[in-house]
Every structure is written in structure tokens, then in C-alpha cells.
Amino acid sequence: MEVRFLQLGLGLLLLLAAKHDPSLAVPSSQCLAQCGGVEIPYPFGIGDNCSLSSGFNLSCQIHDGVYKALLSGMEVLNISLAQGTIRVLNPISTYCYNLSSGQMEDNHWLLETGGSPYRFSDIHNKFTVIGCNTIAYIYDNTGIGYQSGCVSTCKNLSDLVDGSCSGIGCCQTAIPRNMNYYNVYFNYAFNTSKVWRFSRCSYAVLMEAEAFNFSTKYISTTTFNDTRIGQAPVVMDWAIRNGTMTCEVAKHNMTGTYACLSTNSGCVDSANGLGYLCNCSKGYQGNPYLQGGCQDVDECRSSPCPSSGVCHNTEGGYRCSCRAGRKFNGKRTTCDLDTGLIIGLGIGLGVSSGMLLAFGSPFIIRKIKARKVKKMKEKYFSQNHGLLLQQLLTHKADIGERMIITLEELEKATNNFDKAHVIGGGGHGIVFKGILDLHVVAIKKSKIVVQREIDEFINEVAVLSQVNHRNVVKLLGCCLETEVPLLVYEFISNGTLYHHLHVEGPISLPWDDRMRIAMEVARALSYLHSATSMPIFHRDIKSSNILLDESLVAKVSDFGASRYIPFDNTGITTAVQGTIGYLDPEYYYSGRLTDKSDVFSFGVLLVELLTRKKPFGYQTDDGDGLVSHFVSLLKEGKLVGLIDPQIMEDEVAVVYEVAILAAMCTKLRREDRPTMREAEMRLENILVKKKQIPYTTAPREYNEHNTLVHCMSIERVNKEASRQYTMEDEIVLSANYPR
The missing domain is CATH 2.10.25.10 (Laminin)
Incomplete structure (x- = not known):
């Protein structure tokens, strides 16, 4: 294994201790304004006393016969003052099969930017992995945890599609915010020795997402970037840091290091909250970091x-x-x-005509404004798929009429969407609390105006309009008169299952409540799969999407990712959606959605209820995720160490019955999992046995340390819960970050 530090990495290690100078440097006229065609604006600079601080110091050197601007050894492509970004070239890490030695050889890179002005942009970059047998991660600086990871597989070149990077030959995934450590790691259990004839190497690099478009030829080449061999552009956020100084602190700092020097400039906190940036005021342009740097814009040009x-x-x-x-x-x-x-x-028209014009003008203006508002509402109604609701009105008038709510009603219900009415936000929007027709309601409003988000809102309307179940959150109506649709739900007052379960301290939800909630979720999913006019697959079952009312009754929510599936289809191929840790591995790899995908997520939810562990953040020393570790301990008869101690003393036998059901639901092959109806019936049997049939708990033994050891038939557990896990499965089940 060969690990290389970029020159930037070495330079930034020196920058870890670098601080801003006591007083701001003023660049002289001798400082270079550009290098190799790249503009070098202050606070960046080349040479002594040309930059704001050592962290912004660049060099200009000849490489390959031309001058290039370098940030501690990495080629600079461009710098943006307004956006607070710098684009540089990042070497591509490789993992290749050596034909001579018959061994896999890797060449990967490490960067650390902890004490410098830079952070890797989570908005512009994606971790990109290419290969036909590849798992690669970005390690954190502890060396034992993952910041991001991606799986790329294919059996032959015919599997590949140009422009598609969804796991077949190519995979891209997001990185966490404020990432300052980058160390590529290939999973050595995977190699290209079996596919070397058409895919000898695997590649991984953190790169600018917009700069990459997958081509099938990348699989069989030694690099996937045609213009700069072995490198790809990456975007780094920068800010005036000096610790984590904000605008408010910097403006009142007595050391004289406030960087926004131009009179017509302002300060904005950086997006990641670790410093600040300077911008020219509206109507001005130039460099806000220099005295007189922001000049008036001649808009008349x-x-x-x-x-x-x-x-x-x-x-x-x-x-x-x-x-x-x-x-x-x-x-x-x-x-x-x-x-x-x-x-x-023409004064002869008379005073009466003038009075008519004076009194009539306000009325005309109001009519024009009203007509404009009406046209905008009509535009938004069409844009937000209002025809879908009109069709619903035609076929089911009772549903359609009660679902149409005006914008005026919702503005009144929320005091014009006052921030004081915000009660939370999910994956698809901000949620307001309001009073509508003397009822407390929850109103969801999209955060981002993009067509995909609007389509998901309309999808949620279509899904929930036909659902009527006590354990599914009730959709009361919607408004399509705004730029993005607004959805109105019954207000569920008691938060989510996630927040009730994962509290600090040893005591959480009682076991009886956990069992009942599991039963209610099972009933809701069974209803969605088999009792609606067309089967509905939720696709994102997790504890944070289970709402609880004042009596702790469960309500399944957030149907933005849900899909209708015709009865004559056994499944449908879709873009993968869901949350890693809860996500069905077979769906993740194939993209084929079935009812068993929800069954897997439900099984993970059972594991979460049993252990009080978070599926998306759990990892053992051996790299096992929560589900794989749970099943392994169940097979070995050692599950007691993982189960929440709160529920073990009095409920041992029932706990193990539920544990076996969880293992059955999370089997890797979807054919081996029960249906939700079968899972619902099994839970009902467990509850009936618990309430009506007296039984003694399973035998107990104590070891030499007087610690409780649960005795259970290993053969029974192996029979019901056994399954084989490959390294691919472990990656999916142990991933740390939601998809």
C-alpha cells in the first residue's frame, strides 16, 4: 500500500499552526496579479507581503513548460472572491492489478486542511469511484471511521451506460459539511484480478461534480480525465478564519485585523460558519479586501x-x-x-372629467394588481400539476373538494408564515404550525424551488389522498397557488419516535410502548402494501419518519419518496432513495423496488427498538454495521450484550421472539423475507402470547462475574436467522451517513 501526501498536504500541515498576522498585509505594486492566466486577487498573493496571511500565499512556477499558480504544490484553476471558493487539481487515487506480480497495487492520497483557511466544499464536490469491482472510502482523521464511501460494480462492459453514475461502473456520493481531512482508502477484499482483461484499475477521487460526466471508456483506461492526466478539479471553500471568527466578532476585534477594508463593502459569515467573507455592496464591484477596492458600477453601460x-x-x-x-x-x-x-x-374637457380620472385611477390600479395576482396563481397551479387535482375532483369529488385550500386561508393560519410558527423541517420542506377552521394543523412548505422537489410534493398528495388509516398521518389538503405547493396535515403533537427513543440516560420508551408502536407501524405498512387501490411502497421507513401523538400512537409520515406499484408488477426499477442504515441492500444494488424493501427497513426499525442504537451511525471495531452485528450475536446466542438493558430483565423471551423476526425481515435475499402482512401477524401472535398466555422467561444463568447470560437454543437461532454476509453487504449496512 502506497500513501502519498500531496504537496498541498505537506504545506497545509505547516499551516495548521499558521495564524493571521497581527496587522493586515498591504500588497505592493510589485506583487503579481496573475500567473499562467489565473487571476490572483488579494487576500491571495504570490511572494512576501503579498497575501493576507501565510494561508493565502501561492507560488508561480514553471510546470510542463508553462507558468502555473500553485497552492502548496496543487495547480490552481481559479479563485472566486464573491463565492469564497478556490478550484485546484486533486490527484486521482488508483487501485490496479499488476499482471507481473499478480498482486493489487494502490496509490492513494491524503490531505489535511484543519488549521488552514480551507475546507472541502460539500456543495460543489462529490466523492467519485470508478471500477467494476470497487469499494472506496474517505477515512476520517481517526483512521477508524468513514466520512463518505461508495460502491461501484459491474460484470462486463455491456452493463455500463454513458452519463450514468448510479453504482454500475461508477458511483458518486456526498461528503459531510466542513470536511478538513481527506484520505482515500480502497477495500482490499475487492480487487480487479477477475476482471482485469477489461477493467484493470479502480479509481477514486474527491472532485467537482459538474466537471465529471461518466464515459464507459473510463473503465478500460488508466485515467478518466482526458484533459489533465491523473488529476481532477476539486472545489475548496475558504474564509477569513483566525479561529472561527464571525462578522460580529471581527468588526469589534481590537487587533485591527478586520479584513473588509473597502468603504463600500460588507461582511458575511461563511456558509460553514467557520469564518467570514467580504463582499462589495450592491451597485459596487471590485475587491472588498483592499482600501478603495469596491468601485461604483456604471449600470448605464x-x-x-x-x-x-x-x-x-x-x-x-x-x-x-x-x-x-x-x-x-x-x-x-x-x-x-x-x-x-x-x-x-385640452382643459375644455372640464373639471368633472378630471375628478373622474382622479377617483377612478386607484380602482383601475387595484383591478390591474388583482388580475396580475390571478394570472400568477393560474401559472403556479399549472406548474404544480393542478390538472392532477382536477382529475381527482372529477372522479372523487368528496376528496377533491376538501383538499383545495386557498393561499389566503394558510396565510391567516400562520400569520403570513411567521418564523415563530416554524416547528421543524424534514427532507422535503419546512413545517409550520397553524390554526385552520379551529383545528391545529401542520403545513409543509418546500425549501428549494426545483422541479424535482415539486414533483415529490405532488407525489405525496397523490399517495396520501387515497390513504385512510389511523397509523398513517392524515393529509387534510393542499394549496397550489404558490411557487411551490403547500401541504396541510393533521398536527401530531408529540414529536418523532427517534427523539423519544434516543434520549440521554438509561431510561427511554417502555418496552410495552415499543412493541405497540412496532405493531402499529407494521399495520400501516401492511395496509399500504395490500389494502389500498394500488400498492404503495414507502421507501424511507425510519424512526424519524414515525410521528407520535399525545397518546404515543404511531403515525407513519413523509411520503415524498413513496411510489405506486401496479398490481401486475412484482417490482419497478427506480433511482435509489432512502436512508443508509435502513436501506434494503438488494434495492441499493439493483435499483429494483419491491414490497420487501419496506420489510427490510421495518426489520432495521425493530433492531433499533431492541437496542436503542442508531442504524446509520453504528460501527463495531471490526467494521460491522448494526444489523450485521445484531444477527451475528443472535446466531451465537450472545445478543444480551447488545439489547437495551432497560427491556431485558422482565421481557427476555418476548425480546428474543422480536429479535428473530427482525433477523428474518433483514435477510439479504428479498425472497427469504416475510411480507409485511406476515410480519404483522407474527407480531400480533407475540403480543397475544405476552398478554394472555402465562409463561416463564427463558432460562437464565450467571457467569463467574455474576453477569446475566441468556441461554437460548443456538440451533433455533441459526435456523431462523442465519445468513451469509459479503463485504459488499457490510459496506451498505455499516455506512455512517444518510444517502
């Missing part, structure tokens, strides 16, 4: 006024006027003849 108007540049803005005898129309889009002048010349 771009002719912003109507063709018949005259533009006048002002400090920080501009104004438009009309030539003599003309004036702006109501929308200020043209300079029309001055009707006032015409009226003045």
Missing part, C-alpha cells in the same frame, strides 16, 4: 432603461427618466406621451 428613456448613473445605482413631453407607464417599461400635458392642453 448595459442600457437598463427603456429604449425611449434616459439613464443617469448614481453612486451605487442608477435612475431612469423620460425625455420632455413623455413619462413612464405604470410598469415603467416604456416612456409614453404625457397624458397630463394633453389634458392640460
Whole structure:
């Protein structure tokens, strides 16, 4: 194994101790403004006393016969002052089969930016893995945890599709926010010795997502970047840090190191909260980090006024006027003849006509505004798939009529969506609390205006409009008169199962409540799979999507990822959605969604209820995830050490019955899992036995340390819960971060 530190990595190790200078450096006229065609704006600089601090110091050197700007050895592509980003080239890590030695050889890279002004951008970058038999991770600086990871597999070149990077030959995944440590690691259990004839190497690199488009030729080449061999662009966020100084602190700092020096500039906290940036004020452009660096923009050069108007540049803005005898129309889009002048010349029309015009103008303006608002509502109604709701009205008027809610009603219910009414946010929007028709309701509003989010909102309307079950959150209506749809639900007052289960201290939800909640979730999923007019697969069952009312009754929520499946289909191929840790591995690899995908997630939920461990963050010293570790201990008869101690003393036999059901639901092959109806019936039998049939708990023994050891038939456990795990399965089940 060969680990290489980039020159940037070595340089940044030195920068870990670097602090901002006591007073700000002022670049001299001798400092280079560019190198190799790359602009070098202050606070960056080349040479002594040319940058704000050592962390922003670059070099300009000849590489391959041309001058290149380098950030501690890494080629700089461009720098953005406004966005607070710098693009550099990041070497690609490789893992290749050596034909001569018959061994796998890797060459991977490590960077650390902890004490420097830089962080890897989680918005612009994705961890990209290419290969036909590849698992690669980004390790954290402890060397035992993962910050991100990706699996890429294929059996032959015919499996590959140009432009597709969803796990077949190519995989991309997000990285956590504020990542300052980058160490690529290939899983050595996977190698290309069996596929070397068409895929000798695997590749992994953190790179700018927009700079990459997968091509099938990358599988059989020694690099996947045509223009810069062995490197790919990566975006790093930068900020004026000096610790984690914010704008408020920096402005009142008595050391004189406030970096926004231009008069017409302002300070903004960096997106990751670890420093601040400077921007020129509106109407100005230039460099806010220099005295006098922000200069007035002459907007008149771009002719912003109507063709018949005259533009006048002002400090920080501009104004438009009309030539003599003309004036702006109501929308200020043209300079029309001055009707006032015409009226003045034609005074013979009389005072009564003038009064009519004066009193009539406000009415006309109101009518124009009302018409404009109406057109906007019609536009949004069409954009938000309003025809879908109209069709629903035609076929099911009773549903459609009660679902149409006006924007005016919702604004009144939330005091114009006041922030004081915000009660939370899920994966698809912000949630407001409001009063509608004397009922407390929850109103979901999208965070981002993109078509995919809007489609998911409409999908949720379509799914929930036909659902009527006491354990499924009730959709009361929706509003399509805004840029993004608004959904109105019954208000569930008691938070999520996740927050009730994962509390600090040894005491959490009582076992009886956990069993009942599991039963209620099973009933809801069984209903969705088999009792609706068309089967509905939820796709994202997890404890944070189970709401609890004041009586701790479970309500399955968040149907933005759900799908209808026709009865004559055994499954459907979709883009994979869900949360790692709860996600069905077979669905993850194949993209084929079936009812058994929800069964797997339900099994993980049972494990979570039994152990009070979080599926997406759990990992043993051997790298096992929660589910694989749970099943292994169950097979060995040692599960007692993993089960929540709160529920073990009085409920041992029932706990193991539920544990066996959890193992059955989480079997790797979907054919081996029960249906949700079968899981529901099994839970019912366990509850009936617990309440009505007296029994003694399973035999107990104590070891030499007087520690409880549960005795259970190993043969029984092996028969019901045994399964084989490959390294691929462990990766999916032990991943640390949600998809």
C-alpha cells in the first residue's frame, strides 16, 4: 500500500499552526496579479507581503513548460472572491492489478486542511469511484471511521451506460459539511484480478461534480480525465478564519485585523460558519479586501432603461427618466406621451372629467394588481400539476373538494408564515404550525424551488389522498397557488419516535410502548402494501419518519419518496432513495423496488427498538454495521450484550421472539423475507402470547462475574436467522451517513 501526501498536504500541515498576522498585509505594486492566466486577487498573493496571511500565499512556477499558480504544490484553476471558493487539481487515487506480480497495487492520497483557511466544499464536490469491482472510502482523521464511501460494480462492459453514475461502473456520493481531512482508502477484499482483461484499475477521487460526466471508456483506461492526466478539479471553500471568527466578532476585534477594508463593502459569515467573507455592496464591484477596492458600477453601460428613456448613473445605482413631453407607464417599461400635458392642453374637457380620472385611477390600479395576482396563481397551479387535482375532483369529488385550500386561508393560519410558527423541517420542506377552521394543523412548505422537489410534493398528495388509516398521518389538503405547493396535515403533537427513543440516560420508551408502536407501524405498512387501490411502497421507513401523538400512537409520515406499484408488477426499477442504515441492500444494488424493501427497513426499525442504537451511525471495531452485528450475536446466542438493558430483565423471551423476526425481515435475499402482512401477524401472535398466555422467561444463568447470560437454543437461532454476509453487504449496512 502506497500513501502519498500531496504537496498541498505537506504545506497545509505547516499551516495548521499558521495564524493571521497581527496587522493586515498591504500588497505592493510589485506583487503579481496573475500567473499562467489565473487571476490572483488579494487576500491571495504570490511572494512576501503579498497575501493576507501565510494561508493565502501561492507560488508561480514553471510546470510542463508553462507558468502555473500553485497552492502548496496543487495547480490552481481559479479563485472566486464573491463565492469564497478556490478550484485546484486533486490527484486521482488508483487501485490496479499488476499482471507481473499478480498482486493489487494502490496509490492513494491524503490531505489535511484543519488549521488552514480551507475546507472541502460539500456543495460543489462529490466523492467519485470508478471500477467494476470497487469499494472506496474517505477515512476520517481517526483512521477508524468513514466520512463518505461508495460502491461501484459491474460484470462486463455491456452493463455500463454513458452519463450514468448510479453504482454500475461508477458511483458518486456526498461528503459531510466542513470536511478538513481527506484520505482515500480502497477495500482490499475487492480487487480487479477477475476482471482485469477489461477493467484493470479502480479509481477514486474527491472532485467537482459538474466537471465529471461518466464515459464507459473510463473503465478500460488508466485515467478518466482526458484533459489533465491523473488529476481532477476539486472545489475548496475558504474564509477569513483566525479561529472561527464571525462578522460580529471581527468588526469589534481590537487587533485591527478586520479584513473588509473597502468603504463600500460588507461582511458575511461563511456558509460553514467557520469564518467570514467580504463582499462589495450592491451597485459596487471590485475587491472588498483592499482600501478603495469596491468601485461604483456604471449600470448605464448595459442600457437598463427603456429604449425611449434616459439613464443617469448614481453612486451605487442608477435612475431612469423620460425625455420632455413623455413619462413612464405604470410598469415603467416604456416612456409614453404625457397624458397630463394633453389634458392640460385640452382643459375644455372640464373639471368633472378630471375628478373622474382622479377617483377612478386607484380602482383601475387595484383591478390591474388583482388580475396580475390571478394570472400568477393560474401559472403556479399549472406548474404544480393542478390538472392532477382536477382529475381527482372529477372522479372523487368528496376528496377533491376538501383538499383545495386557498393561499389566503394558510396565510391567516400562520400569520403570513411567521418564523415563530416554524416547528421543524424534514427532507422535503419546512413545517409550520397553524390554526385552520379551529383545528391545529401542520403545513409543509418546500425549501428549494426545483422541479424535482415539486414533483415529490405532488407525489405525496397523490399517495396520501387515497390513504385512510389511523397509523398513517392524515393529509387534510393542499394549496397550489404558490411557487411551490403547500401541504396541510393533521398536527401530531408529540414529536418523532427517534427523539423519544434516543434520549440521554438509561431510561427511554417502555418496552410495552415499543412493541405497540412496532405493531402499529407494521399495520400501516401492511395496509399500504395490500389494502389500498394500488400498492404503495414507502421507501424511507425510519424512526424519524414515525410521528407520535399525545397518546404515543404511531403515525407513519413523509411520503415524498413513496411510489405506486401496479398490481401486475412484482417490482419497478427506480433511482435509489432512502436512508443508509435502513436501506434494503438488494434495492441499493439493483435499483429494483419491491414490497420487501419496506420489510427490510421495518426489520432495521425493530433492531433499533431492541437496542436503542442508531442504524446509520453504528460501527463495531471490526467494521460491522448494526444489523450485521445484531444477527451475528443472535446466531451465537450472545445478543444480551447488545439489547437495551432497560427491556431485558422482565421481557427476555418476548425480546428474543422480536429479535428473530427482525433477523428474518433483514435477510439479504428479498425472497427469504416475510411480507409485511406476515410480519404483522407474527407480531400480533407475540403480543397475544405476552398478554394472555402465562409463561416463564427463558432460562437464565450467571457467569463467574455474576453477569446475566441468556441461554437460548443456538440451533433455533441459526435456523431462523442465519445468513451469509459479503463485504459488499457490510459496506451498505455499516455506512455512517444518510444517502
